Structure formats: C-alpha cells, structure tokens
Amino acid sequence: MKAEAIEYGDRRVYSVGAFNRGVASWLARLPTVWVEGEVTELRRQERWASVFFTLKDPADGACLGVSMPRGRFDALRLELADGDRVHVYGRPELYEARGEFRLRALSLERFGLGDHLAALERLKQKLAAEGLFAAERKRPLPFLPRRIGLVTGNDAAAKRDVLTSIQTRFPPAHVLVAETYVQGPRAAGAVIETLRALCGEPEIDVIVVARGGGSFEDLLPFSDERLVRAVADCAVPIVTAVGHEQDTPLCDLAADARASTPSVAARLVVPDLAELLQRLDRHRQGLERGTRRALERERQRLDRTHERLGRAPRLLVERGRSRLEQAAGRLKALSPRGTLERGYAIVRAGDEIVRSSRAVEPGQGVDVELAEGGFGARVEDVK
Amino acid sequence: MTFEEAQKELEEIVRRLETGEAPLDEALKLWERGEELYRFCRERLEAAEGRIEELASRVQDTKATNPEKP
Numbered sequence: 001m002k003a004e005a006i007e008y009g010d011r012r013v014y015s016v017g018a019f020n021r022g023v024a025s026w027l028a029r030l031p032t033v034w035v036e037g038e039v040t041e042l043r044r045q046e047r048w049a050s051v052f053f054t055l056k057d058p059a060d061g062a063c064l065g066v067s068m069p070r071g072r073f074d075a076l077r078l079e080l081a082d083g084d085r086v087h088v089y090g091r092p093e094l095y096e097a098r099g100e101f102r103l104r105a106l107s108l109e110r111f112g113l114g115d116h117l118a119a120l121e122r123l124k125q126k127l128a129a130e131g132l133f134a135a136e137r138k139r140p141l142p143f144l145p146r147r148i149g150l151v152t153g154n155d156a157a158a159k160r161d162v163l164t165s166i167q168t169r170f171p172p173a174h175v176l177v178a179e180t181y182v183q184g185p186r187a188a189g190a191v192i193e194t195l196r197a198l199c200g201e202p203e204i205d206v207i208v209v210a211r212g213g214g215s216f217e218d219l220l221p222f223s224d225e226r227l228v229r230a231v232a233d234c235a236v237p238i239v240t241a242v243g244h245e246q247d248t249p250l251c252d253l254a255a256d257a258r259a260s261t262p263s264v265a266a267r268l269v270v271p272d273l274a275e276l277l278q279r280l281d282r283h284r285q286g287l288e289r290g291t292r293r294a295l296e297r298e299r300q301r302l303d304r305t306h307e308r309l310g311r312a313p314r315l316l317v318e319r320g321r322s323r324l325e326q327a328a329g330r331l332k333a334l335s336p337r338g339t340l341e342r343g344y345a346i347v348r349a350g351d352e353i354v355r356s357s358r359a360v361e362p363g364q365g366v367d368v369e370l371a372e373g374g375f376g377a378r379v380e381d382v383k
Numbered sequence: 384m385t386f387e388e389a390q391k392e393l394e395e396i397v398r399r400l401e402t403g404e405a406p407l408d409e410a411l412k413l414w415e416r417g418e419e420l421y422r423f424c425r426e427r428l429e430a431a432e433g434r435i436e437e438l439a440s441r442v443q444d445t446k447a448t449n450p451e452k453p
Binding site for chain 1: 385390394401424429435
C-alpha cells in the first residue's frame with residue numbers, strides 16, 4: 001500500500017496515520033520466524049482480545065513486545081511465569097494506533113533447560129554420526145609451538161590464568177592473544193571469526209580457546225553447530241579450555257585436545273622448560289660418559305694387543321723347538337738304528353750290504369752289525 | 384631442524400654411545416654431533432624471549448564494517 005502524502009511546495013509530508021500504515025505494510029512483508037527469549041511482564045485480561053508480554057534476551061537484556069490472540073494463548077494452557085524460556089513463532093507487526101512495533105505471536109512453546117539439553121543431545125548425535133568427534137580426526141599437538149594463539153574474552157581472569165600458566169611453565173613462549181565475545185548471541189560468530197583471523201597469522205602452531213566458567217546458557221555458544229564445525233575444520237590444532245571440569249560444550253568434543261583448567265591447557269601446549277633443560281643436561285652427561293667409555297674400552301683393547309705382541313717372540317721360539325723335536329722323532333723312527341733296536345741285524349760282505357743269499361758263498365767272511373756292537377762271521381751254507 | 388628432531392637425535396646418539404656398540408671413530412663422531420645438537424637445543428631455549436602480543440585490530444575492524452543486523 002502506498003502512503004498518501006501532502007505536498008507543501010517541494011516537501012512531501014505524511015500524516016502520523018499514513019506513516020504508521022506505510023511502515024506497517026512494509027513490516028507485514030517480513031516472514032514468520034521463531035524467536036527465543038524469557039517471558040516478562042505477562043499481561044492478560046478477560047476483556048482483552050490479546051495477551052501481551054515482553055520477551056527478553058537473557059544474554060544482553062534486549063526486549064521485544066509480543067502480542068498473542070487470547071483464545072490461542074489460553075488454549076495452550078502453559079501457565080507461564082516470569083523468567084520462563086519460550087520459543088515464539090510469529091511475525092513482526094506495527095500497532096498502528098500507537099506506532100508500537102511488536103511481535104505478533106501465532107504459536108508459543110515453552111523451551112526449558114530440558115529442551116535445551118535435548119536439542120544439544122540431538123546435535124551431538126548428528127555431529128558424532130558425521131564423525132566430527134572421531135579420535136582419528138584428532139591431531140597431535142606441537143611439542144614446541146613457534147607461536148600460540150589464544151582466543152579469550154575480555155574477562156581478565158580466564159585470560160590471565162592461561163597466560164600465567166603458559167609463562168610459568170615455558171617462559172620463552174610467544175602468545176598471540178585474540179580477544180573476542182565469548183558470551184551472548186554474537187559469541188559463536190565472533191569466535192569463528194577470531195579462529196579464522198588467527199589461522200591467517202604466521203607461525204601459529206596451536207590455538208587455545210579459553211573461557212572461564214559460567215551458567216549453562218553462558219556456555220551455549222560453545223555448543224553452537226557453526227562453532228563446533230569451525231573447531232573441527234580449523235587448519236591449526238585446537239585446545240579448548242571452556243568452563244569447568246563438569247561442563248562439556250560440544251566444541252570440546254571437536255577439539256584436538258580438551259583442558260579442564262588453564263594450567264592443564266598450558267601443560268598441553270608448551271613443554272616444561274626446567275624439565276627440558278634438565279633432560280638436555282642429562283643427555284649431555286650421557287654423551288660424555290658414553291664417549292669416555294668408548295675411549296676406555298679402546299684403550300684396554302690396545303693394552304691387550306700390546307701384551308700379546310710382547311709374548312709373541314717366546315711363543316715363536318717355543319713353537320720352533322717343539323717342531324724341531326717332532327722332526328727329530330720322525331728322523332729317529334726312520335733311521336736304521338731304530339730297526340736294529342727292534343732286533344734286526346745288518347750283514348755286510350765287504351762294503352756291500354747283503355740283501356740276498358745269492359750275494360755270498362759258503363766259507364766267505366761277513367760282518368754283522370747289531371744294535372749294540374757287531375761281530376765277524378763265516379758263511380756255512382747258502383740256502 | 385626442529386627442536387624436537389634435534390632432541391630425538393641427541394637421545395638416539397646417547398643411547399648408541401651408552402650401549403657401546405659404536406667403535407671409537409664413530410663414537411667420537413657421535414660425540415661431536417651430540418655436542419652440536421645439545422648446543423642447538425640450548426640456544427633454541429635460551430635465545431627465545433617470551434612475548435605476549437594482542438591480535439585486536441583485525442577482528443575489531445571486521446566487526447566495525449559488519450554492523451549487526453536488527
């Protein structure tokens with residue numbers, strides 16, 4: 001609908017009613033949506049056609065007026081009280097008579113803690129089924145990160161705790177602190193944005209996402225599906241230190257490691273400098289000890305070789321003597337003397353050794369040599 | 384070479400030296416290399432000075448050019 005204006009020269013002027021009608025028709029083109037908030041200032045009267053209440057954002061206190069046809073409201077039998085968390089399905093509209101903007105509710109659902117938990121559980125199941133929390137997705141954290149990214153709120157305590165823990169454990173640490181919103185409806189988007197910014201920085205080897213403890217609602221952004229996915233997809237390994245031990249926001253499950261306290265986070269991302277130095281010195285001692293031992297071993301071996309070298313000439317003589325004795329024995333065995341010892345005799349006729357009876361004649365003189373001495377003899381008979 | 388690689392190699396050298404499997408020539412070479420690695424690691428730890436920086440501007444800027452929708 002086009003609002004009619006009155007022309008005063010070159011100025012177009014709308015009446016209040018025309019202006020409100022114009023805005024109302026523009027608002028009416030907006031879609032019907034779900035809005036979540038806490039019910040306050042509920043006003044219901046039998047003579048009114050509508051029920052009115054204010055929907056309040058618990059995170060930042062933003063308010064929105066809501067109207068709902070009384071019949072429809074009563075039929076729900078919700079018995080709402082101030083502070084109840086609800087989901088309202090409706091459309092923005094302008095109450096033309098007063099120029100007041102509000103949400104025209106078509107439907108209303110109570111959305112309590114239980115509903116939150118159920119919704120979270122469904123999301124958890126869905127992401128788990130996608131394998132987002134799988135152990136094989138977890139990356140090892142660097143042993144000695146060049147730079148550490150720290151995503152934190154401007155909440156001094158959480159930031160200080162993590163920084164102090166890191167610096168105490170490893171004084172040479174480089175930390176790039178990125179402050180952002182860690183609470184309220186903007187938190188999830190802001191943390192995602194910050195993660196992206198940190199990943200674009202050089203030499204960031206690990207990122208810690210730290211946020212102090214808070215209520216269930218305070219920590220809800222850390223279960224936001226977009227943030228959980230961003231944590232899982234982050235190019236740099238992430239350690240989450242969100243809330244307290246008992247809180248398990250879904251981003252914890254998607255992170256590469258989860259720390260229950262700031263000091264645990266520090267233990268995960270940096271080594272203990274004192275321990276590292278001690279270990280290095282121990283290795284150096286090992287180096288010296290090992291080298292000295294190798295030298296000592298080599299010296300002993302040389303000593304032994306030297307000793308053997310000294311023994312060598314005597315050994316040679318001894319070996320020579322025994323070989324000589326052996327030869328002498330063999331020589332003895334081969335000489336005729338040995339044979340004579342065994343009872344043989346050598347018979348000579350002149351200079352010739354008699355080997356056959358044909359070499360002598362009866363009456364011929366022969367010499368007989370025995371092992372001991374000898375004698376002359378005469379041949380009696382030849383056979 | 385990263386600190387971790389250097390430390391790992393140093394550990395392996397110490398192990399070899401301590402088991403006494405290396406002959407003297409090699410032992411001396413290992414010792415030299417080990418000393419080098421030790422110095423490298425020490426320098427890595429002592430040269431670095433702790434630093435805390437703030438990454439504020441970039442995120443803030445993006446926020447400023449991205450006003451919240453009503």
